[in-house]
Amino acid sequence: MLRLIDRQEVIRMARLARLELSEAEVEQYQADLTNFLTSGKKLQKVDVSAVEGTSHAVSITHELRKDEVGSSLPREEVLSAGPETVDGFFKVPRIVEEQE
Amino acid sequence: MRNLAHLLETRQVSSREIVKHYLGEIKQQEPDLNAFITVDDVGALAQADAADMRRSQGNPLSPWDGIPIAVKDNISTKGLKTTCASRFLSNYKPLFDASVVRSLRDAGMPILGKTNLDEFAMGSSTEYSAYGVARNPHDRTRVSGGSSGGSAAAVAAGEAPWSLGTDTGGSIRQPASFCGVVGLKPTYGWVSRYGVVALAPSLDQVGPMARTVEDAAILFSLLAGPDPKDATSADARNFEVPFWDDQFVKDLKIGVPEEFFGEGLHPDVEKAVRRSLRTLEGQGATLVPISLATNDYAIDTYLTLVTAEASSSLARYDGVRYGERVHAADSNTMFSKSRAAGFGPEVKRRIMLGTYVLSASHYEAYYEQAQRVRTLIKLDVLDAFKQVDVIITPTTPTTAFTIGAKRNPLEMYLSDLFTAMANLSGIPALSVPCGTDPKGLPIGLQIMGSHFREELLFKVGYVVERSAAR
Numbered sequence: 001m002l003r004l005i006d007r008q009e010v011i012r013m014a015r016l017a018r019l020e021l022s023e024a025e026v027e028q029y030q031a032d033l034t035n036f037l038t039s040g041k042k043l044q045k046v047d048v049s050a051v052e053g054t055s056h057a058v059s060i061t062h063e064l065r066k067d068e069v070g071s072s073l074p075r076e077e078v079l080s081a082g083p084e085t086v087d088g089f090f091k092v093p094r095i096v097e098e099q100e
Numbered sequence: 101m102r103n104l105a106h107l108l109e110t111r112q113v114s115s116r117e118i119v120k121h122y123l124g125e126i127k128q129q130e131p132d133l134n135a136f137i138t139v140d141d142v143g144a145l146a147q148a149d150a151a152d153m154r155r156s157q158g159n160p161l162s163p164w165d166g167i168p169i170a171v172k173d174n175i176s177t178k179g180l181k182t183t184c185a186s187r188f189l190s191n192y193k194p195l196f197d198a199s200v201v202r203s204l205r206d207a208g209m210p211i212l213g214k215t216n217l218d219e220f221a222m223g224s225s226t227e228y229s230a231y232g233v234a235r236n237p238h239d240r241t242r243v244s245g246g247s248s249g250g251s252a253a254a255v256a257a258g259e260a261p262w263s264l265g266t267d268t269g270g271s272i273r274q275p276a277s278f279c280g281v282v283g284l285k286p287t288y289g290w291v292s293r294y295g296v297v298a299l300a301p302s303l304d305q306v307g308p309m310a311r312t313v314e315d316a317a318i319l320f321s322l323l324a325g326p327d328p329k330d331a332t333s334a335d336a337r338n339f340e341v342p343f344w345d346d347q348f349v350k351d352l353k354i355g356v357p358e359e360f361f362g363e364g365l366h367p368d369v370e371k372a373v374r375r376s377l378r379t380l381e382g383q384g385a386t387l388v389p390i391s392l393a394t395n396d397y398a399i400d401t402y403l404t405l406v407t408a409e410a411s412s413s414l415a416r417y418d419g420v421r422y423g424e425r426v427h428a429a430d431s432n433t434m435f436s437k438s439r440a441a442g443f444g445p446e447v448k449r450r451i452m453l454g455t456y457v458l459s460a461s462h463y464e465a466y467y468e469q470a471q472r473v474r475t476l477i478k479l480d481v482l483d484a485f486k487q488v489d490v491i492i493t494p495t496t497p498t499t500a501f502t503i504g505a506k507r508n509p510l511e512m513y514l515s516d517l518f519t520a521m522a523n524l525s526g527i528p529a530l531s532v533p534c535g536t537d538p539k540g541l542p543i544g545l546q547i548m549g550s551h552f553r554e555e556l557l558f559k560v561g562y563v564v565e566r567s568a569a570r
Contacts (some may be wrong), residue, residue, distance in 0.1 A: 010452070014233040017411060017455040018418070018432070019448060020440040028440050028445075029452045032509065036453050039510055045472050053471030054478055057288045057526025058551055060334055068247065073195050081195065083425035090420050095431045 005033045101315045103162045115148035115155070116164025121167055125259045135234045135253040136243070137173045138181045139213035147210035147391040154208065158167065163317070167206030171262035173214035174221050175306065175402065177201050178293035180211070182299050185219045188423045188442030192458035198295025199327045200264060200306050207322050212260050216250030219444045220414065221271055221299045223247050224516035226517035227504065228446040233503055236278060237560065238541055240561060242500040242536055245275030245515075250281035251309050251403050262310040262319050266296060267388065268303045269402050270496075270519025273306050273531035276309055277495035280533045282316040285307045285519075287551045288526035291320075292327030299333070304403075304522040313532060313561040315339045320554065334552075342555045346563050350384030355488035356562075357392040360518055366498045372535035372543040372568075373494045380492075380560070388488050394480040395521050397473050399509060402520040403513055404470035409452025410447075417442060449509060450473025478525040485550040490560055493518050495544035497532040502505030527553045532561040532569045 010030045019028065021039045075088065084091040107113040123141050126338070130136060151166030171177060174184045176194035178201075183189045197205065203210065218228040226249035228233040234249040236242040237257035244253040250263030252275035255263050265272040267285035276283030284307040290307045298304060308319035324339035356377065361370060379436035383388050417436030419425035443451070455465035457522055484491060497517060506512045522529035527548055534545040549559045 004448035005456075009456075012219065013452055013455045013459065015411055016459065017451050018415075018435040019443075019451060020433075021448075022435040025445075025448070029389040029449060032449050033453060033456060035510055036403070040404060040466075043397055043400045043404070043469060043473055046397060046469075046476065048469065051475040051479070052470050053468055054524075055331065055471060056333055057474075057478060057524065059333065062290060065328060071298040075196050078421075081192070083419060083423070083523055092431045093429055093434050094428075 004037050005030055101164070101318055104167055104261065108166050109163070110147045110156065112551070115151040115210065116145060118166065119148040119157055119168050122212055124262055124524070125257070129257055132236050132240055133237065133253055133257055133259070134232050135216055135250040135257065135259060136182055136183060136213045137168070137216050137231050137250070140211060143180065144210040144212050151208045151210065159212050161208035164322070166210070167261060168210040168212045170215050170251060170254045170263040171201060171204075172217055172248050172263070174217060174264050174266060174297040175201060176297070177211060177262060177445050177539060180214065182214065183231070185217045185231055186442060186444070186447070187230045188417050190230070190424065192422055192439040194295070196295060196513055199292035199329055200323050200360070201295065203322050215248070215263060218247040218249070218445050220297065220410070221247040221266055221268060222268070222446050222450055223412065224274055224512055225501070226250060227503065228431060228444055230444055235503070236409040238280065239500065239539070242502050242535060242541070243499060245277065245278035247271040247427050248283075248309065249275045252276050252283065253283055254310060255279070255281045257308055261307065261437050262315055264306055265309045266306050267523065268299050268406060268514040269523050271530060272309060273495050273519050273544065273546060274515055275564045276531040277542065278500035280312050281309055281311060281532045282533070282565070283307060284320055284554065285522055285529045286320065286324065287334070287336075287528045288334055290336050290339070290552065291323045292330040292333050293393055294327055294329035298413040301413065302407040302409060302494045303406060304354030313558055313565050314341070314344065316530075317558045336552060338553060339411055342559050344559070344562050347384060347562055348559060349380060352380070352385040352490070352560070353388055354380060355388050355390040355484050357390050357395070357484075357491060359392050359395045359449065359492035364517070365494060368537035369494045369498060369543050373492070373545050375516070376534045376564050376567060377492060377546055380563065383563065386564055389489060390467055390484050390491070392484060392491075392521070394418045394477040394481055398477060398524060399513060399517060400515065401470045401477060402524060403453070404466055405474065407450045407454035408458045408467050409454070411458060412453045414447070414474050415432055441514065444511070458516070474524050477521060480523040481521060481527060481549065489549070490556060491548040493546045493548070495519065495546040498538070499541035499543060510536070522548055527551055529555055530557040530561050532564045534564055
């Protein structure tokens with residue numbers, strides 16, 4: 001089958017998305033990405049030179065709210081939802097240098 | 101619902117009795133329907149008792165005080181598990197209510213439980229739920245549709261009088277059509293998204309699902325309105341339930357887009373929709389053939405944008421502040437392993453596609469291109485409303501399909517062929533049952549209008565509903 005996307009690219013995307021993939025999944029998503037990009041090809045041919053992009057369908061004006069202190073969720077309750085906490089903080093494993 | 105409200109008001113029935121009735125239906129039907137992920141018997145009965153107390157003191161919160169509801173499980177309910185049908189959130193209990201849930205509580209409505217969906221609302225059948233498929237009450241070998249399949253099935257099966265769904269590309273309307281209930285995808289921004297777990301924030305909307313058009317309008321009147329907690333909430337007015345007349349039909353111009361009646365449309369569906377159109381015409385409406393040629397791009401545009409936004413929305417699931425964590429020696433490995441274990445295959449697929457279209461080397465060709473095509477689609481739709489008041493199409497190309505029938509993701513994505521356009525252009529769209537096929541499976545008709553024209557959609561829907569019942 002046609003492979004528009006190479007294996008390395010799939011692995012790179014998975015790393016960007018912080019998703020550990022099995023061998024079978026890499027294979028699967030390589031095929032899915034290829035199918036998706038093939039089916040979406042006609043989109044590339046549409047002439048869009050006359051328009052700007054739409055990020056929100058209904059135009060709205062953002063208004064800033066008043067800068068007032070409101071109530072927040074209690075710290076202990078928020079922390080209780082975390083898998084691991086210590087001394088009022090969420091605890092995570094050691095953070096190593098990024099490889100990218 | 102007005103009858104139920106009247107019975108409550110005149111104290112002929114108590115909220116506890118109503119809630120017990122629905123809990124009984126749930127208990128009896130759930131083993132093979134699977135419309136709910138979580139049922140909250142204790143909470144619902146306590147809320148019912150509080151409602152009965154208010155009634156006895158002559159202080160009901162609203163005419164609907166004590167009438168229960170089911171809520172899709174991607175809408176935050178304080179203290180009540182909200183899983184999004186994902187393993188990642190299998191034990192997640194929100195610390196706050198979504199604004200729409202707040203509105204239900206302010207009206208005094210007990211929450212029966214949380215309904216099944218495709219994981220993180222990604223899908224058209226609930227087959228991607230980590231908790232099993234929600235079956236179609238009309239034929240339990242078939243899907244209920246998706247992603248709000250549980251909300252549709254619960255209402256159709258009589259497990260709940262009405263429910264909340266969410267719709268990003270058709271997720272309220274398609275299951276409403278498959279299960280034979282009414283469902284509205286409101287104008288983007290008219291209903292708050294605060295506390296609704298994001299799939300694609302520029303497309304997502306919460307909407308009502310109910311047995312009748314009037315019930316859907318009543319529920320919508322409780323949901324619509326501005327919310328300072330949602331930056332995309334429109335500075336729109338509140339919504340009033342319309343007066344149900346049919347005089348307006350004789351001045352009505354209905355657009356019938358040829359692109360929605362072509363290849364791929366099942367003849368049974370076409371027949372039912374055309375019959376409703378003829379009824380409206382018989383009452384004086386004018387049918388105007390129109391073209392919505394950009395619908396040809398709707399699915400691909402939708403997929404590009406929804407996967408891009410989803411990959412970004414789902415970045416928050418990292419196993420740090422909530423959700424399931426897989427332990428590892430360093431944080432990056434912990435993130436990757438937690439996400440790998442927590443997400444199902446469709447969610448991973450969309451994250452991968454979305455990451456690809458957003459990555460630096462492909463952003464312009466895919467994501468930006470899709471955003472611009474979205475503008476063309478929106479202009480095409482808004483242009484049509486210069487000629488006509490509403491546009492009527494089938495909601496879905498076919499009736500409910502069999503569980504397991506669509507194994508190819510691209511085939512599944514085509515379920516949204518007629519519905520994605522409304523999300524891309526932000527317009528409201530209502531699905532109303534308009535008949536059944538020879539197997540007895542419901543057929544839905546979709547009514548689209550321009551921004552904030554929900555009142556007209558309900559009024560047209562009301563006429564369609566009555567003509568289908570005859």
